[in-house]
Amino acid sequence: MLSVKNLHAKVGDKEILRGINLEVRPGEVHAIMGPNGSGKSTFASVLAGNEKFTVTEGEVEFMGQNLLELSIEDRARMGMFLGFQYPVEIPGVTMANFMKMAVNEQRKFRGEEPLTAGEFLRMMREKSAVVELDSKLTSRAVNEGFSGGEKKKNEIFQMAMLDPKLAVLDETDSGLDIDALRIVATGVTKLHTSENATIVITHYQRLLDYIVPDYVHVLYKGQIIYSGDKSLALKLEKEGYDWLINQQEE
């Protein structure tokens, strides 16, 4: 589904990704961990196509296509979803209106008819239940005045609406209390099927109690320096990254 080979990217003159390799197949969950500043969020942004970053080297294939040649919106319409670490506010634009446009853009891309108002409302109701999102929030402006927890729930709600092939969740657990974390993580798990894949970027093992990864990767200085199974996350939680970094620098 996603094949990343020797991906390099920079912002300004600063190289942040220095040769990432990653294979993601349908049905898999990958966790990416690593110390601050190692390039985790940059990797997520580059996959989504954020133009703040320039890809200098490498290849990325997504759903059989050269991802790097696609616009941000086409990547999204093909089924790439980015769960934002800091979702932005769009004053005056209701969530319902925003999602209606997003869902219908995706349908248009697939050659499907737009949803009727009735179908859309039913879908909204159904999907907001996945993350226990207060249905009132969907009539409010996008992320405006949402609490930190509501914003993150709202990201997963949008993921539910758009039913992506590949979801990249950038620190979706940051700033969540225990209950919100459980709701958000359970929501992600509910959406997981053998057809789609998820990359979760996180600092904490606790998220992985709910979203059980098939692989855990450690990103350091723009490279994946170590990969393992879910037990790696537990070891990192206990021992930190030093043992890996020391190994790397030796």
Place this chain on the structure above:
Amino acid sequence: MAGKDKEIFDNIDGEYKYGFTTDIETETIARGLNEDVIRLISAKKEEPEWMLERRLKAFRHWQTMKLPTWAHLDIPEIDFQDIIYYAAPKQRKEGTMDDIDPELKRTFDKLGIPLEEQLSLAGFAVDAVMDSVSVKTTFRETLAEKGIIFCSISEAVREYPDLVKKYLGSVVPHTDNFYAALNAAVFSDGSFCYIPKGVRCPMELSTYFRINAEGTGQFERTLLVADEGAYVSYLEGCTAPRRDENQLHAAVVEIVVEKDAEVKYSTVQNWYPGDKDGKGGIYNFVTKRGLCREGGHLSWTQVETGSAITWKYPSCVLLGDNSVGEFYSVAMTNNYQQADTGTKMIHIGRNTRSRIVSKGISAGKSQNAYRGLVRVAKGADNARNYSQCDSLLIGDKCGAHTFPEIDSHNPTAVLEHEATTSKISEEQLFYCNQRGLSTEDAVGLIVNGYAREVIAKLPMEFAVEAQKLLAVSLEGSVG
């Protein structure tokens, strides 16, 4: 310019949909302005002597006046002797549908304003004005049953002289300003509306202004009177052909809101704005003002997307105690457009309240200014005003300016002013793109969200139109 901004700009080069010209025989008079021209206009309109006298008085006063220069506008010199002051599409006398030139009918059909009552938007009566004359006013008989008068101002001068004498110039006298004086001298057509005591107008009344003839100026004159306890909602729309020359539209709108009456006046202004290099477009110099007596309520809502230059300050004189004035505005400029627009709230009566919500949107190389005055007179005890002036910038070559003035002579007044300036951020665009929206759609969405509070004040059908208009006018401006 960063890549994103560039893309934003490239996207905003919107097409003006109403730029066509109607090929119709038009009767025009010679260019230029003098007393003979005014006599000629008055004669063409078969006006009584008193009206001609008023025009001449205004003209003599105008000759003593100087062009106003205080606005934040760069106005090329206008040669007032090089304008045609009267142009009328040739037609038989106003009357039945059969009398209207099919070409005129087609023009208004194309503009989405069918002149046949059975085809019109449910609940709307329309006065259609092309160049200097009213072509057709619909639903007059239906309205007359309630005692409502809705006709062209030219006709009102002939048919209802007492009402016109009483109210015309009572809110905007010819001495008011340069363009008001010019208008009082040469005004061509516009609408007249009178709602009698206690009557709630059952339909939305609207006037559609169309400039067609080349080289002409349009001098719209509109007068609305809501008598005691009456209610009316009124809408105004306007378009013009795409031309390289600039054309002048100098209008005066007067509204009289008698005791406990309520008037809602909405404008969707879409005059030809000129091309992307700033060539052509309408100069829109307009004086709009309403007078509220005791308990009266006047609400202005405007969505301004057109014109090369806009100079316009719909205002409320809150003369009576407990009267209320409101001003809701979205003014959008793109390319080389310039707008200097805002409002005046003049509190004279006690317990008068006013509310101003202004949303400016600047894109391209345009300049957009909000200019407002809130004045509280000595006797206006407990006057209240709330003003909110927001500016949204798209790209980095445009300008947004605010000139709010507060002039309070009463210590019991409570005046609040809030202002914000924002840009469409790259983060917002990235977020929308990541959800599958194109940059163009994202900009339209963000701008409409920003303007929502004002657009929500428009009647439903016009709100939808206004949303589309904002999106189209923005094409090519943001990424």
